[in-house]
Amino acid sequence: MSYRIDHLVISASDLEHGCDAVEALLDIRFGPVGKHAEMGTEARLAALAPDACLEVIAPDPAAPRPAGARWFDLDNFGGPPRFTGWVVACDDLEEAWKRAPADVGRILSFRRGEFAWRMVVPESGVLPFDNCFPALIEWHSGRPARTLPDQGLRLRRLKIAHPEAGALREALAPFVSAMENVRIVQADRPGLMAEIGTASGEIWIT
Structure with missing residues (x-):
């Protein structure tokens, strides 16, 4: 089975503040806001060629707090925006989950607009090895990276x-x-x- 980097995650306390900081650093513009109702988060994406994304993610102030922990340990995030996680895509999530450390999390299903995916999410919000181990994802739709303009990243x-x-x-x-x-x-x-x-x-x- 093949694996590839799907996206890099920049965490922020406030989405627009995080996007402003990364846009100024890389001289790019992020796409529109997307929300993850199950996790109480919102994000914006930019293409990271050849087939990946750069994501800025933050708690959604308009959403109720989820029953469990938010992904990427966002419940405990503070300070300036920073690179906190990475996501690896696969075509057989069950097989990838079996190969991962025991505390990698559980498989959950998500949908946002035209996009549908399954992802391994830790119950604590913290991925193995202090968030240095990647989250694992399996797309059941087209991937966002292919809908975003190439800005040279x-x-x-x-x-x-x-x-x-x-x-x-x-x-x-x-x-x-x-x-x-x-x-x-x-x-x-x-x-x-x-x-x-x-x-x-x-x-x-x-």
Whole structure:
């Protein structure tokens, strides 16, 4: 089974503030607001060629708080917008779920407008390895990335830092073995960094 990076997640306390910050950094414009009623969140997307997205996501102030934790640990998010998660797409979510760490979460179904998907969501809102392990997704419709204008964004490298780099590397092996642009490094603190190619040069987001 093949796996590919589907999108990178930028968390924010306020969606428009988060989008303004990323638009200024990368000199792009995000698409319209999309809402996730089940999670009490809202997001905007930009294409990240060749077939992925950059997503800014935040709690939806107009939505009731969900019964469980919001995804990407948004219930505990604070501070400026930052790169907090990544999502890997597959064509057999059950098989991917079996290969993932035991605490990766449960499979839930979602729909937003014309888009339908299933995704593995942790009950705590926190993905394995301090959110350095990816969320897993299976699309049951067309993918948003193919509906967005190409603004010149290209994912050059994804760097994942963690104190347990060896264990993380082993857990990720089934998912990133064919992804030449993913690197896992030893560090005192967990963190995600991505090098994005833009019209004005290469920019790292953290």
